[in-house]
Amino acid sequence: MRPRRLFLAFALLVLAPLAAVAWWLGSPLVLDKAVEEEFPLATTALVPESMTRAEVEAVMGTMAKLDQEMLEAAAQGMDSAAVIKRGEFRDADSFHKGSGAAIIYRLPDGTHVLRLEDFRVTNGPDLHVLLVKHADPRGREDVKAQGDVDLGKLKGNIGSQNYPIPNEIDPAALNSVVIYCKPFSVIFSVAPLSDAG
Helix, strand or coil, rough: CHHHHHHHHHHHHHHHHHHHHHHHHHHHHCCCCCCCCCCHHHHHHCCCCCCHHHHHHHHHHHHHHCCCCCCCCCCCCCCCCCCEEECEEECCCCCCCEEEEEEECCCCCEEEEEEEEEEEEECCCCCEEECCCCCCCCCCHHHHCCCCCEECCCCCCECCEEEECCCCCHHHHHHHEEEEECCEEEEEEEEEEECCC
């Protein structure tokens, strides 16, 4: 009786971590995470430091109910975001699929942001958004050979989302956006970028 209990305890100690790892690896394949972010031009709004978020939302809600003609010009810069580069996501292979647009914008304050629009990709563990110098990477070597900029974890495998580009990065040197599984060094989808023209 005692050897059986020891065997069961040992099996539990081994199987519990294996089950956790299996769930971490496998669950993204059956679970989707949808994100829907607004375009980041709201960052140009000036909000007094003394106002709380609730107060700002209350003021905005009240203003939205007003039905008056606006006499003053739109806030400077609200319509001046410029498209620098854009591309369409393609499937990496028959299993790792992606679609939607990748667009790099220059915002009115001179900063840059990558926006994924109408985006969808096969989900996976620890996916990251990379900006890559290679024009159309097909494998890990293409991603790493010329250098890449990691913009962080993918917020969701479905939906429009924004990723600020660090100020020291020159968007002109970037030629593709890659959705990349870091633990396994696998490309899930690529959007080759072209200059906006």
